[in-house]
Amino acid sequence: MNFAGKVIIVTGASSGIGAATAVFLSKLGAKLSLTGRNVNNLTKISKQCETAANVHLIPADLTNEKDIENIINSTVKHYGQLDVLVNNAGILETGTIENTSLAQYDRLMNTNVRSIYYLTMLAVPHLLKTKGNIVNVSSVNGIRSFPGVLAYNVSKASVDQFTRCVALELALKGVRVNAVNPGVILTELQKRGGLSDEQYAAFLERTKETHALGRPGKPEEVAATIAFLASDLASNITGASVPVDGGRHAMCPR
Numbered sequence: 575m576n577f578a579g580k581v582i583i584v585t586g587a588s589s590g591i592g593a594a595t596a597v598f599l600s601k602l603g604a605k606l607s608l609t610g611r612n613v614n615n616l617t618k619i620s621k622q623c624e625t626a627a628n629v630h631l632i633p634a635d636l637t638n639e640k641d642i643e644n645i646i647n648s649t650v651k652h653y654g655q656l657d658v659l660v661n662n663a664g665i666l667e668t669g670t671i672e673n674t675s676l677a678q679y680d681r682l683m684n685t686n687v688r689s690i691y692y693l694t695m696l697a698v699p700h701l702l703k704t705k706g707n708i709v710n711v712s713s714v715n716g717i718r719s720f721p722g723v724l725a726y727n728v729s730k731a732s733v734d735q736f737t738r739c740v741a742l743e744l745a746l747k748g749v750r751v752n753a754v755n756p757g758v759i760l761t762e763l764q765k766r767g768g769l770s771d772e773q774y775a776a777f778l779e780r781t782k783e784t785h786a787l788g789r790p791g792k793p794e795e796v797a798a799t800i801a802f803l804a805s806d807l808a809s810n811i812t813g814a815s816v817p818v819d820g821g822r823h824a825m826c827p828r
């Protein structure tokens with residue numbers, strides 16, 4: 575995989591899967607626009623990247639339309655082109671149909687779906703010029719159903735459907751669109767979503783049974799799959815939702 579000369583936007587690059595993806599892509603020669611809300615963390619991640627000159631930081635809250643517009647404008651102004659969009663940022667909250675709220679629905683859909691919808695709309699004219707591609711970070715929750723995280727499941731199923739539809743719309747124009755569907759990955763997502771330290775420890779312990787490989791995944795393992803899908807090695811793959819979940823998607827209770 576070689577991304578020399580390629581310009582890549584990674585959202586949610588200040589932590590977890592986004593940070594690992596930024597660092598990995600930088601080692602493969604990419605020029606990066608890294609976006610996130612936490613500027614201190616973004617700066618820390620940029621220091622782990624291979625070449626400082628190839629990192630452009632764009633502070634952005636993806637629930638703010640002006641910030642989304644600035645991600646594209648600032649990238650094109652800085653680098654003159656866009657080759658890959660990695661829609662990674664997302665949030666998780668717990669809730670069932672009996673105790674969810676419309677406010678929760680709006681938070682999850684605005685962050686996990688609406689922001690991707692708008693950022694992709696604005697990125698596509700530039701991706702058409704470079705025959706670039708898009709990688710969306712969905713979840714095993716997009717392709718399988720779990721109780722207790724209702725709005726999150728709905729948001730990630732939307733990301734998978736969005737991936738397939740946009741892939742079909744852009745295929746003959748030379749732009750590929752794919753998704754990765756991680757299982758449990760060691761990041762801050764679940765604790766940010768409300769799990770206490772004890773609940774999180776129990777959640778991780780359960781991955782011995784809930785994931786065929788018997789362990790949670792690492793952000794670097796997702797980053798490697800994102801990089802593959804974004805690379806020319808994946809030139810015949812579009813509209814795919816690729817599990818990176820230790821076999822979680824293939825399991826069912828017995």
Ligand code: NAI
Pocket residue numbers: 585586587588589590591592609610611612634635636637662663664665666685711712713714755756757758759760761762763764766
């Ligand atoms: P994380 O919490 O470390 O990273 C999420 C990133 O998204 C953070 O940098 C956060 O600041 C950013 N973000 C959230 N809301 C934002 C907003 N309004 N504006 C700008 N940035 C915002 O967690 P992780 O795990 O790295 O999450 C990345 C993606 O992976 C998410 O889409 C998540 O749903 C997905 N995922 C994670 C799994 C896991 O077990 N960690 C499993 C399946 C999917």
